[in-house]
Amino acid sequence: MVKLLKRYWQVIWRPSVHYSLGFLTIVGFIGGVVFWGAFNTALEFANTEPFCTGCHEMRDNVFAELKSTIHYTNRSGVRAKCSNCHVPHDWTDKIARKMQASKEVWGKVFGTIDTPEKFQAKRLELARHEWARFKANDSLECRNCHDYDYMDFTRQSVRAQNMHTTYLANKEKTCIDCHKGIAHRLPYIAPGEAPTDTPGQMVPKPEQQAAAASAPPQR
């Protein structure tokens, strides 16, 4: 085994005998472009709706629930697909999320939520993962479309104005604190742990995030 590795190491390490430096550079460059394009195309494909709804766990549960909400169908036809909210847009964050998604592949292979009953039993935990993610990045995926700076409060209802000019404006709360369950239905949440009475309504500071990451979530 060591001998085999040694031989390959020598092959890689030795200068090329048959190919010129220019050839290797150009082919390497073109190969790199092709590889990168293919990689990103595959990544983008994994962000499409047909891919997300390709498994029945998504198609029959959360995607079915999305269909009646304003994020799927509305008067102007602007809509959000799964990845708009559930996959970060920035490249590094996106790759990190894609790596986390390997756990979802595990869940698919071993049928963690392959029946409606199993899904119902587990969905609060899964929802809390997403809520924690939104909480940690200050609802970035909401704000990709719903930009606070361009909200015309005069066009909002009085209720919405009151909330947005206070809790959202002073950053005491972030979007997800109040707007849980807008795109999917909420699971049963024990009294005292409902969306608006969860502890930690404040947007977490970096040191709080570190503390939260080291300790298992208690909520």
Next chain:
Amino acid sequence: MTLAFTIARCRQAAVGVLATLLWLTVTAAPPSLLDAARGPVDIPATTEPPRLGNAINDDVRRPRNYDLQPPTIPHRVDGYQIDKNFNKCLDCHARGKTDFSQAVPVSKTHYIDRSGKVLEQISTRRYFCNQCHVAQDAVPPLVGNGFEGLEAMAQRELPAAPAAKPKARR
């Protein structure tokens, strides 16, 4: 003899009535299958659904028209989740939430079950808010209504009543 005669007449009459009924059912046109709730549309045909309204969303509380009327909802409630897992209305209107939400708290009567016991959460018989409370559309009423409440009547009947007039509203 008279008894036998009467029975015979009765049988004759009964046969006559039956024959008439039979003739009527045979000759009368078959009634078209209409369901009053669906309007004048045959059962197999497709109804044209009424236009969807845009509910009033001005957050201005409307007065009740009569005592014990469930107050109407002055905002849109489209897509509110009310099921065994979650009640979107109570997310703001539950008594414990109103200090944050500034919403009108649910009436105390809604925390009493049918045997008169006061509960710490909303009674199950009051759980489905939109059985009684509904949002309103800004449309002219389909049917005219001359109903006026007790106050209007009292004002007409008792023009010179003393100022101290107990309010009938709760």
